[in-house]
Amino acid sequence: MNSLPENTWELNEVARNTDILSEISSEFDIEANPGTTSNLQFYDDFDSHLWKANYLLCQVNKQQFQLIDPSGCMGEVGASSGARFWWEFSGNQVKDKLQSLVGLRAVLPIASINLLETDFSLRNDDQKIVVRGRLTQTMVGNKIGLYLTLQALRGYTKYYTRAAQLLRPFIKAEINHFGLRFLLMGQNIQALEPKQSTLLSLTEDMRTEQAVRAMATAMFDQTKLYVGGVIADTDTEFLHQFRVNVRKLRSLISLLKQALPTSMLDTLKPRLSSIACKTNKLRDLDVFILAQDSYRAMLPANFESGLNELYRLIEKQRKQEKDKLARYLSSTEYKNDVTACAAELSQSSAFQTPMASKPVLQAVKKLLLKRYHKMLAMGAAINSQSADEKIHELRIEFKKLRYLIEFFVDLLPKKRTGKIVSEIKKIQTVLGDYNDYCIQIEFLNSYIDDTRIEMSKALSGLIAILYQKKTEERPKVEVALTDFFTENMAIEFDLVFGAAEPGDSK
Amino acid sequence: MKVIACYSMKGGVGKTATAVNLAYWAAKSGLKTLLIDLDPQGASSFYFRIKPSSKKWAKRFFNAYENLVKHIKASDFENLDIIPAHLSFRNFDTLLAGFKKRKNRLKRVLKGFNKEYDLVILDCPPSISYLSESIFIASNLVLVPVIPTPLSERTFEQLMAFFEENDYPQNKIVPFFSMVQGQKSLHKATMEAMSARYKMFLNTTIPYSSDIEKMGVHKAPVDVFAKSQQANYAYIKLWKEVSETERKCG
Ligand SMILES: Nc1ncnc2c1ncn2[C@@H]1O[C@H](COP(=O)(O)OP(=O)(O)OP(=O)(O)O)[C@@H](O)[C@H]1O
Numbered sequence: 001m002n003s004l005p006e007n008t009w010e011l012n013e014v015a016r017n018t019d020i021l022s023e024i025s026s027e028f029d030i031e032a033n034p035g036t037t038s039n040l041q042f043y044d045d046f047d048s049h050l051w052k053a054n055y056l057l058c059q060v061n062k063q064q065f066q067l068i069d070p071s072g073c074m075g076e077v078g079a080s081s082g083a084r085f086w087w088e089f090s091g092n093q094v095k096d097k098l099q100s101l102v103g104l105r106a107v108l109p110i111a112s113i114n115l116l117e118t119d120f121s122l123r124n125d126d127q128k129i130v131v132r133g134r135l136t137q138t139m140v141g142n143k144i145g146l147y148l149t150l151q152a153l154r155g156y157t158k159y160y161t162r163a164a165q166l167l168r169p170f171i172k173a174e175i176n177h178f179g180l181r182f183l184l185m186g187q188n189i190q191a192l193e194p195k196q197s198t199l200l201s202l203t204e205d206m207r208t209e210q211a212v213r214a215m216a217t218a219m220f221d222q223t224k225l226y227v228g229g230v231i232a233d234t235d236t237e238f239l240h241q242f243r244v245n246v247r248k249l250r251s252l253i254s255l256l257k258q259a260l261p262t263s264m265l266d267t268l269k270p271r272l273s274s275i276a277c278k279t280n281k282l283r284d285l286d287v288f289i290l291a292q293d294s295y296r297a298m299l300p301a302n303f304e305s306g307l308n309e310l311y312r313l314i315e316k317q318r319k320q321e322k323d324k325l326a327r328y329l330s331s332t333e334y335k336n337d338v339t340a341c342a343a344e345l346s347q348s349s350a351f352q353t354p355m356a357s358k359p360v361l362q363a364v365k366k367l368l369l370k371r372y373h374k375m376l377a378m379g380a381a382i383n384s385q386s387a388d389e390k391i392h393e394l395r396i397e398f399k400k401l402r403y404l405i406e407f408f409v410d411l412l413p414k415k416r417t418g419k420i421v422s423e424i425k426k427i428q429t430v431l432g433d434y435n436d437y438c439i440q441i442e443f444l445n446s447y448i449d450d451t452r453i454e455m456s457k458a459l460s461g462l463i464a465i466l467y468q469k470k471t472e473e474r475p476k477v478e479v480a481l482t483d484f485f486t487e488n489m490a491i492e493f494d495l496v497f498g499a500a501e502p503g504d505s506k
Numbered sequence: 507m508k509v510i511a512c513y514s515m516k517g518g519v520g521k522t523a524t525a526v527n528l529a530y531w532a533a534k535s536g537l538k539t540l541l542i543d544l545d546p547q548g549a550s551s552f553y554f555r556i557k558p559s560s561k562k563w564a565k566r567f568f569n570a571y572e573n574l575v576k577h578i579k580a581s582d583f584e585n586l587d588i589i590p591a592h593l594s595f596r597n598f599d600t601l602l603a604g605f606k607k608r609k610n611r612l613k614r615v616l617k618g619f620n621k622e623y624d625l626v627i628l629d630c631p632p633s634i635s636y637l638s639e640s641i642f643i644a645s646n647l648v649l650v651p652v653i654p655t656p657l658s659e660r661t662f663e664q665l666m667a668f669f670e671e672n673d674y675p676q677n678k679i680v681p682f683f684s685m686v687q688g689q690k691s692l693h694k695a696t697m698e699a700m701s702a703r704y705k706m707f708l709n710t711t712i713p714y715s716s717d718i719e720k721m722g723v724h725k726a727p728v729d730v731f732a733k734s735q736q737a738n739y740a741y742i743k744l745w746k747e748v749s750e751t752e753r754k755c756g
């Protein structure tokens with residue numbers, strides 16, 4: 001069955017409900033329902049995950065939320081006021097959806113709309129309803145919008161056409177996709193503005209120091225975005241993203257240090273290292289708390305009191321650590337470090353080293369090959385007896401290799417680089433899992449305390465299980481290494497990142 | 507999609523009243539419902555204030571569902587659409603006689619609505635004919651209003667016999683008592699006898715009620731103008747029982 005016409009128009013500001021209705025009443029009998037008012041508060045996370053996925057989360061009253069999907073369908077969710085995380089909402093389906101959309105992010109109010117909606121129907125001479133309609137009045141701040149929706153009924157479209165004709169004098173503009181999303185779009189909501197600081201696009205023959213400075217500046221600016229959320233402790237992702245960006249920045253600088261003046265390295269390296277260091281403890285605690293459910297599932301019920309004690313201790317430490325970090329991020333020490341780094345980054349290029357003035361693509365490709373060969377040697381040295389430390393070092397190398405590719409991915413051949421990256425990701429997963437076990441064991445070990453017997457029992461239990469898992473994981477490391485360092489991969493690196501292409505070897 | 511026919515060979519037993527009110531409650535319960543007014547008199551269209559279509563189109567009725575789609579009209583109620591009747595529907599029988607495989611015709615055409623509707627309700631004219639046979643084949647349930655009098659009992663027997671002779675599954679037949687006047691001993695006695703003999707009678711009965719008669723004045727289902735009257739509750743109950751029966755029959 002073909003679909004029926006339905007349309008919404010924005011009406012002139014001067015139009016009043018009564019004028020509009022009296023205009024139509026010249027040819028139809030109007031039956032208007034009493035209008036309903038609603039105040040809708042919309043929520044989204046820092047990254048606007050919901051908005052970007054075409055979802056809306058809106059609070060309809062104190063304890064009631066609606067998740068509206070891209071097709072306009074609504075799912076009701078209950079939540080106590082102040083709910084911020086997906087697990088604080090009730091109603092399983094909607095909750096799962098929310099989890100998949102925002103993950104660990106907190107949702108916060110981003111905008112609100114006041115609505116007055118008046119539904120009406122038009123009847124013909126037979127007293128049959130032939131058109132349905134709705135007047136929507138919106139109030140945002142002191143701005144009022146007036147919209148009219150008409151909906152044709154099957155078998156009665158000619159009346160719809162006529163009603164639309166009668167109303168033409170009031171119409172300002174036709175609206176294509178009317179709805180809450182449309183109304184929100186008209187509001188220029190600050191929270192939905194893109195957060196990514198815009199990177200200038202690189203070109204392959206940009207000089208290396210210039211390119212690195214530009215990228216470093218963008219990354220550095222990006223870190224600042226998350227500071228507020230860390231201080232307010234909105235959700236754990238702020239700290240995570242902050243750390244990711246600092247780590248990337250440090251990698252960039254260290255990977256391309258040969259292209260940078262010593263003054264810059266001397267300013268940035270120690271300061272960034274000190275900033276990163278201050279965040280380590282809190283992140284460890286966050287990770288442990290987030291994994292709470294899986295840890296609890298590992299042990300039988302009689303360990304519960306020990307685990308409770310452990311988690312109480314960890315929560316307490318987290319609070320202290322969070323306050324400490326918040327103080328640090330508000331301190332003059334931190335501000336001075338940031339100012340010093342920013343000042344250094346904004347200097348114009350010095351071109352003190354030979355690599356500084358080379359075309360960036362050439363420099364990056366050379367670095368990639370060099371790193372690959374170094375890693376090949378490191379990988380070959382690893383066997384079943386190798387210390388965890390050696391695996392850890394190689395893991396870091398893979399991380400850097402991946403960063404180096406991703407930083408400059410726009411300049412590299414898309415398809416073949418993509419394939420290499422996906423291979424790198426595979427081995428990173430294996431190395432990452434193995435490392436996680438090592439780290440967790442170490443973390444838990446540090447809490448063993450002879451004066452807290454129950455807690456230490458639980459810790460020992462967890463450690464034993466994790467140690468078991470770690471041992472099972474270990475052989476996978478060698479397999480992953482053999483899978484990665486193939487002859488094919490060596491050829492591929494040479495072909496994709498080698499200087500053989502004409503034009504590259506200038 | 508399920509098809510329910512409101513059918514009786516006898517006229518004036520409450521087929522249309524049933525079709526209208528059941529369609530209303532089905533739609534209200536969330537089923538996308540299509541009421542097809544097969545009676546040339548167009549009574550059920552009238553109750554929904556829908557004018558019979560002006561074109562003569564009985565000829566095309568059994569050709570393809572696309573022809574029917576063009577005649578669908580929205581009712582004033584959500585989820586409820588109607589195909590109104592036309593006087594030319596009087597010729598259904600002669601029309602059907604001209605078709606090969608005529609008895610499957612209606613079923614075939616209705617299949618087209620599978621995607622759009624959950625339920626089709628047929629308001630049937632009183633007769634036994636090619637059309638009624640197509641209706642028996644097309645329907646999952648044949649809902650039969652029976653006024654509890656000896657005459658109606660005879661008619662019902664005839665219907666059962668007709669199903670038997672023609673090998674139509676008798677379990678499609680779902681009778682219920684209509685226009686029941688509780689104070690009449692004749693009604694009481696007939697009801698007792700018939701429900702003892704035919705186990706498939708529904709428990710719900712529709713009372714004789716001036717509110718149902720008034721549907722003609724209000725041109726609307728009972729719920730619209732007599733919400734809290736006994737007759738309205740009877741139809742709510744009837745819809746519940748019919749939908750349960752329909753579910754049991756698969
Ligand atoms: N339960 C009832 N109580 C009182 N009057 C009723 C009841 N049911 C139907 N009527 C009235 O009886 C008349 C016939 O009812 P209805 O049109 O529903 O029967 P029908 O079987 O469809 O008739 P037809 O065979 O003519 O199509 C109508 O005027 C209707 O208002």
Ligand SMILES: [Mg+2]
Nearest residue numbers: 521522545549
């Ligand atoms: Mg009738």
